[in-house]
């Protein structure tokens with residue numbers, strides 16, 4: 001009922017996935033009011049409490065749960081209010097039916113949400129795998145090895161058919177950067193997926209709620225009772241562990257041939273860096289115990305990752321500082337600015353990977369390596385001048401931003417531009433040649449979605465067949481690192497400028 005009339009690729013981001021009003025079938029949900037009376041429950045209460053939903057809604061929960069269990073739920077709720085997360089209670093009993101369950105509890109502002117899942121018979125709670133995983137990944141020499149180790153180990157431990165590390169790229173698309181899978185499956189490693197595969201509201205939710213289990217895409221969902229009209233009254237299931245996922249996403253998984261999935265957020269410096277994504281080709285619900293371990297593991301993994309990334313940045317900034325010092329100690333104190341900078345080309349060349357450097361100051365041009373003819377250079381500078389001032393500008397494809405620019409003619413595809421002075425038009429430019437680049441998409445990203453047979457409903461793409469995109473007018477992409485180096489070079493140049501002006505003033509006096 002709360003499902004919006006129409007969802008398409010442009011409003012995919014607005015599908016209120018936390019208000020869809022259904023849960024998955026592998027558990028049961030109760031929403032309690034502050035007086036511990038049941039306000040809402042899932043349709044399948046009979047199975048868990050021996051009572052139909054209309055006989056539980058409106059009643060006191062103490063009729064079905066004993067004192068001890070209620071006590072645990074109450075203290076779980078208190079911890080949950082502090083941590084802002086679901087609190088898990090292991091091996092509890094429902095008094096009314098003597099069913100052994102794991103319980104998850106949290107408060108959503110209005111209700112206390114209590115969720116129940118049956119305890120599987122033969123689970124091995126003594127197998128603490130986080131510790132053994134940690135010793136493995138501290139040994140990894142670099143981040144690539146770290147990702148591979150993590151994927152391999154997680155697959156061994158969780159026994160999902162496929163475990164992937166999925167990384168978000170700067171444009172919102174994502175790539176499978178590590179994979180462990182059963183041999184009979186095709187590899188997804190290296191494949192790219194468009195941003196719309198995981199819309200914005202889902203990503204926002206995954207920042208708050210770290211772990212999602214989809215137990216069986218073919219199982220029915222259970223609506224929440226009593227049914228409400230419209231989204232305004234729908235119960236907020238953001239933190240519900242049983243929340244039924246978007247039907248569009250269910251269809252997506254079906255199209256992929258996947259039956260069950262698990263995904264865990266990897267958060268680095270407060271941002272959703274990526275996901276650990278697991279697929280299974282038959283129904284699968286990991287135990288509460290495994291989920292708890294996985295969450296903990298994902299957190300330690302994210303910490304290790306951010307400390308490795310910080311270490312890399314530190315090494316890089318040390319290198320940049322050295323070049324900065326070299327420039328500052330060898331810089332001439334007099335002469336024209338353009339000559340001063342030309343004399344530093346060798347040092348600059350060390351700093352940023354390039355195929356040519358050009359400096360433009362008050363209409364004068366000096367260069368090393370490949371450069372552009374003057375009229376083309378003027379057109380490029382015109383584009384640069386139209387950008388916000390006093391900032392470095394990087395372009396991966398000049399053909400995309402400069403009218404009539406011909407990459408092949410000039411053999412230059414992109415540039416990193418550093419403004420040299422406050423006055424526009426003076427720049428230090430690093431050029432890069434074109435590089436043929438192929439992106440392997442899992443299906444044509446332009447056809448990420450299609451309309452249903454009647455045109456009224458959106459369907460995710462039906463094919464994940466390899467779709468190659470080839471660019472010949474892009475350079476080797478400028479990275480965040482290049483941006484950082486460019487930015488610190490901009491500061492160095494400001495210092496050079498300042499010194500130059502001071503020298504000139506001293507001479508003039």
Ligand code: BLA
Pocket residue numbers: 007008009012015017164166174176188193196197198199202212214244245246248249252261262263275277448449458459460461
């Ligand atoms: C959610 N999409 C997701 C999730 C993943 C992906 C991992 C999180 C839920 C989960 O754990 O399964 C995408 N899954 C992938 C990708 C790979 C993978 C890229 O295994 C690569 C190997 N999806 C579409 C379109 C829409 C869409 C067109 O393709 C919208 C119009 C929506 N995806 C969509 C929505 C969710 C989602 C709404 C949230 C599901 C939910 O949490 O309710």
